[in-house]
Structure formats: C-alpha cells, structure tokens
Amino acid sequence: MMRLVWFELVKTFIRWRTYIGFIAFGVIVPLVVAGLKLGGQRSFERHLLSLLQNDFVIGGNVLNGWFFGFFFMSALWVHIPIVLTIVAGDQIAGEGNAGTFRFLLTHAVSRSRIIAAKFIVTLIYTAVMVLFTGGLTLGLSLWAFGGGDLLIIRRGILVIPEAQLPYHFLVAYGLATLAMFVVSSLCFFFSSLTDNSIGPIIATMAVIIVSIIIISLPFELFQAIRPYLFVNYFDAWQKIFDDPIPWDVIRKNVAILVGFMAAFFLATMVYFSRKDILS
C-alpha cells in the first residue's frame, strides 16, 4: 500500500498543475498584505471599530499579524476549496481521460487499494495546501504588522491574549484541514463519476456556494435544510476563537465532518469498484 501511495504522490506532485494553488496564494497573499500595509489598515480599523471608538480610545496594535492571519482564514470558504478541487477533481477523472486505467487496473492490485492510495494522496495535498496557506498568511502578516492580541468581533468583542494565539491557530488550522478534507472528498467522489476533470471542479464549487447561500439566508426552509449541509459545520475552526471554547460543539462538528468525509470516500469506493472502464 505504501508503494501505491508513493506512486500516486509522484504522479501528483510532478505535475505542474498541482502547484497552481501554491503559486496563486504565493502571489495573492503578499499582494494583499502589501495593500493592507500601504493604507488598507487604517480604513480597516475605521470600518471595524467605528462604534467602539465612540466610547474608547484604543491602545495597542489592533490590526496586527494575528488579526490578518485570522482574516485570511475566510479564504477557507471558497478560495482554498477552488484550488483543492483542481487536484482532487483530476485524481480519478484524469486517469480516465488519459486512458491510463487500462494499465493501472489490469494488474492484480485491487481497485479499492488504488482508490484508497489516490484518496490518501488527495488528503495529503489538501493538508499541505491548507497548512501552506496558513503558514504563509500568518507568517507574512506577523512580519508585516507585528504581534499583539487578537480582536474578534462575535457577539460583541472578544480579545484573546497573544500568548494563547499559537495554540488557537494550530488547532484552528487542524480543524480547517479537516473541513477541507471534506471538500476534497466530495470532489474526489465526483471525479469517479466522469472522465473529465472540469466537471468535478465545477460540481464541487457549485455545491459549496449553494450551501453557503442556504446556510446564510434566514429563510425557514433554508434553515431547516442547513443541518444536512456539510458547510454548516465548517466553522469549527472559528469556534476555537470563542470564549469559552465550545469543545462539545467542536467535537460534534468534527464527528460530523469525519462522517461526511467517510461517506464520500465510501461512495467513491462502492461506485468505482463496479464502474465499467470504457476509456
């Protein structure tokens, strides 16, 4: 199995398209940080704290590296999933399109092992992508804006002391990685249904965007559907920044996300194990 995983790693990480996400964030994040540094910071401050400044004089480095690191985490909803689907969507569909299944699946190695190896590599890529983005955004932000306490606006204002922040961000990115695992798993499943890798990318993003819309709008019908949508549990990574940390809720979110991931993976296994390879 390890050899299969290694082969899949080689196949995936030798392709240049695997690095699209890294390049994209590697360019965009510094640009945004530079923009914030050059003047966006002040307008950010006014926008964010206008009400508070009526009654308080704010001391300290509010818009610091941790704050912007937290701000960049909002990319986890849409931007990071896009780049994840580029690789996840190609894992199975790409082989079908290229016709390489005709060699890959005509060996004594079972389909389920090959799919499992591909899935593991998809998750590895996902984790690397999320952690790279986190490291880049936090690192650049801290370098550009310095440290300080983290100010979060949620049911008023919550300030988390700087000493606690490395732990919070570590756990948050762990949970974010899990959430992104679900995205990749869904895309991986879509990839098994087709020989065209564009389809899974579009389908996955459509599911995410529509789900986000549903969970955001206060309509009764939508709110009734909301518990069944996996994006509803994505904010586990945000809950880490609450006080007190709702560990029970986070545990529940984790269990649900793991459940979704397992379901998508199993669906892929079941479907692909019986799929006729015609390409």
Place this chain on the structure above:
Amino acid sequence: MNALIKQRLLPVALFLLLFPTTVSSQEGPDAKSRPDPRRVFTDLANPYRNLKDYTVRIQTKVNMPTIRIPDFTATLYFKKPDRFQIETKSFAPLPRNSGLFNPFQFDPEKNRIAYQRTESLNGVQADLYRVEPLDSKIMVRYFTIWTGESPARILQVESLSFRGTKGIVKLSYRNVEQGSEMWLLPDKVHVHLTFPEGAPNADAWSLTTKDNPVSGGMRQLDEVSGEGDLDLAYSDWQVNTGLDDRLFEKKK
C-alpha cells in the same frame, strides 16, 4: 426671676442667632455661599499648573459581557494641554473622557459649567456641577461632576455621550512625590459604562442570519449594548520628565 429668665432665654437667643446660619447652610446656598463654578474648577486645576507631562502605568480589569478582554497593562503618556499616547502590547480600550486623566479637561474656558447642588457622596459632602464641553470634537453631551474633600478634587464624574453611552467614574487619589514636588494623582478609577439599547450601526445592515458562520469573526461591530465595569489602577507615576513630541505622533 430675672436670673432664671436669662438662664433659659440665653440658649434660645443663641440658638435663634445661630439658627438662620445653620438653616441657611443646610437648606440651600444663598447668593452669598453658592460656589462659583469658574473659580472652583480653576482652583481644581491650579495644583496641576506646573504639570507639563506625565507617564503612568495603568492596569485594567474589564468586566463587560459584550467586551471580553483579559486584564491588560498599558503605559499612558500625557503632554499638556491634551495629548495622549497609549503604549501597550495588548488590546487596550481605555474609556474615553474618563480613563485618561487630564487635569485641564474641565477648564472653564473650554466648558460651560453650572453648579447644581450639594449632596452627600459616600459620606462626603460634594458639590455637583453640570459641565458642557464647548469643543464639538468631544463626543459628550455633558458631564456631571462631584467635587469635594480637601484639598478639593474631582470625586466622581458622570457622562452622557452623543451616542447615548452613560459612564460613571469614581476616582480615588494618592499623593505622589516627585523630587521636591507632591502631586495628587489618581490611584484607582472605577468606570461603569451603560451602552444604549437598540442602537445598531447603520452600516451593519445585513440580510444574513445572525449566527451566519461564513462571516463569523469578521463582522463589523454592529452594536455594543449592555453595561459593564472597568477598574483602572494607576502606578509608577512620572511627572514632568520632558516627553518628546514625537512620542505623540500618530503611527501610520
């Protein structure tokens, strides 16, 4: 008989002589004993005439449901007439107009001051004044100030901001010796803030649910409501150290 009358009448006469004075001092000031607000506040600022700048360490405890902040420490710099700079690693919101000690804040030249009454404040006789800032940049409609004790000092300040936030500030002082000089400076300050109800930020209109996870953490602060307390403890006063103007330049 005459001696008896004298014996009995004398206390009465004495009482009658003193009574008007006694009564008049309790019932209300007449034009002669009503304090002059201008003079009172000028006298309040007088001991600080030679104060050009100060540096003080403030330790703050915040107890507010809507503003959950850990205890923080900040260094406050002040330079006459009204420049402040806060230096801190933490997020440090200090109550505007009450957490920043400015002995010249209630200068009669900059405020309209009217005497209200005299009353007991925590067992101390205190004169009540209504102070309306003339500078429109100060976001307070008016202050209600209690002064008293000896030497005279501001004991309590109540404020009402334009936004509707009410603040009650209770001050205690101590003598701070600096070289040959002695300064009466704040030791502890207790601030109670009451934010107005139902005052959403007009810019924060949103179609989405309140617990919308997508924007969680990044929402604009759309309302600060409820009430809470801040306790500020001042220490390490350093007065007239010659603070540089550059210290007060706004960081970009």
Place this chain on the structure above:
Amino acid sequence: MSETVLRTIDLTKRYKNRLAVDHLNIEVRRGDVFGFLGPNGAGKSTTIRLILHLVFPTEGDVEIFGASLKQARHKALGKVGAVVENPSFYGHLSALRNLEILGGLQKPVTRRTIMAHLDRVGLADRANDPVKTYSHGMNQRLGLALILLNEPELVILDEPTTGLDPQGMKEVRELIRELARERGVTILLSSHLLYEVELIATHMAIIHEGKLRVEGSVQDLLKKGQSAVLVKTDRPEELLKYLETDGAYRSAVIRSDGVLVELELERIPELNRRLVGAGFGVSALVPQRTLENYFLSLIEGREAQETRPMERKGGSDKP
C-alpha cells in the same frame, strides 16, 4: 492436451438495449497464439475488457489459469500482461518513471530490469524523456515493454499494430513470435487485420455482433473455408461470360489481375482443362485460399462481395 490458460464461460455484456457480447465461450490453451477476430463493433474490445476486469459482465465468468475472475481476481490477473487499444501513459513522466510505476504495482521492479526491457524495444536512449514526446509507434513499443516487465504467462494484445508503419508492424509480429516460441508465453491477440492474424496465429475465434461464429485452429478453419483460384488470361471478360454460361462453378468475379473463380482447390486441374479446351489462353492459375475469404463468408454469407483491397503485403511473412 495442454493446459487451459483462459476460458470464458457464457460471457455476456449488455449495455441498456444493446448486447455487446452474447454468451461467449472461448478457450485459449497454453502456448497458443490465439487470434480474436471480428469486424469493427463486433465485441472484441469489450470481450478483452471483460477478460481484464475493466468491464463487468452481465452474466458469465472468466477463468484465467483456473482462477475465477469474479472470485479470485488477484490470482487470475497475477500472471497476465495486457495492452488495450492505444497504450496510454502518464505523459508528464518519463518512460522510466512510467514503467517504474505501472510495472511496479504488484512488486517492485528494478531500474536495471526496466532499462533492459526498454533496450529490447529500442527505447533505451529515450528512457528519460517525457512520454508525451513519444510517437505512436514508440508508445506501442513502450506498452509492450511494460507488459513484459512482470514476465507474464498470458499476454493480451488488443489491436497491437494499429497505427504502426510496416516496419513497426513487422517488429511487433516478430516480438509476438518470439514470446510464443522462445518464452512459451500464451498470447491472445485481437485484431481486425486478417492477414496479420493469419500470419502469426495458431488458433482463432471469430466474433460478430457479440456472438462467437467459429473457433478452432487456423489450419482447420482455413480448410473449411471457401477457396478460389485466380485465373490470369488474355480475355477476362469473355472468360467471365463463359463461366457464367457454364455454371459449373459457384462464382466468378473480374479483378484487376485476373478472374477469381470460387472452387475447391482439387478442381483446379479440371478448370484448367476446360478453359484450355474452350480456347482461352491461361497464363497462370493461382490458388487464393485465404482467411479473408473465410472471414467474409462467415460474416456476410456465402456470396463474396465486390473485391476489397486486401491488407496483404506480398504474402511472404508467413510463420
């Protein structure tokens, strides 16, 4: 009787309303070069995919080396190497890396072994080039190198010479012969190139519309087939008229190189006497017993259609 290496048992595949393979029963024995013939759309590729478990049967099963594909896929495919249609590789990887990955799925393969196989197919000097830079012929050769890496006992080739030039075709045929004769590898070769199968196959099956039409050794099947003789004469039109009037022979058609008369080969002397006796100048009588004729007769009925270009090159490369 040699061991049965591959057997299909009522193998059937239905796609919605279309029966692609209909209760197919074929048997390939050890040492056979088994030609699997049929026109386009007959079900050859589907059958190969069923055998290789790329496609799942609607009914029936496949046994390879006695192991059922349904129940013991691992065991069944363990000794099989296959190239299905055009070999497809990971274009962004080198030939060396491709063989390392695709050849090393079951057990690791050393670089030395890989290079030896690449050398055998003439690709050693391009081992480190990305496969996307390879020509079609090079891809085919690389495919053959791949399937031989694990030393299979059964090799399945689906249209192995498609798109190759004559030299390439010849090389593939020689490789197949070498595998069969020298290494004792059993080969299942599917093709629509009849000449190719006739040249190298020992046994064959013909499939049409999903059904097996006939199965047996090439020699036996050829004997069953219709034979013909090409009569080279100076007056072909008149000869045709004579034969049509005579009615002693099943059919006759004019070709560019003579008149093709359908008859049993043992009647050639009789034909010669009749034609000479009728005054025709006969310069040559060339027997035309071919697999193509047999194939066509099976597929299209007894009447051979208008002559079609035969994919034969001189007829000199017989096994």
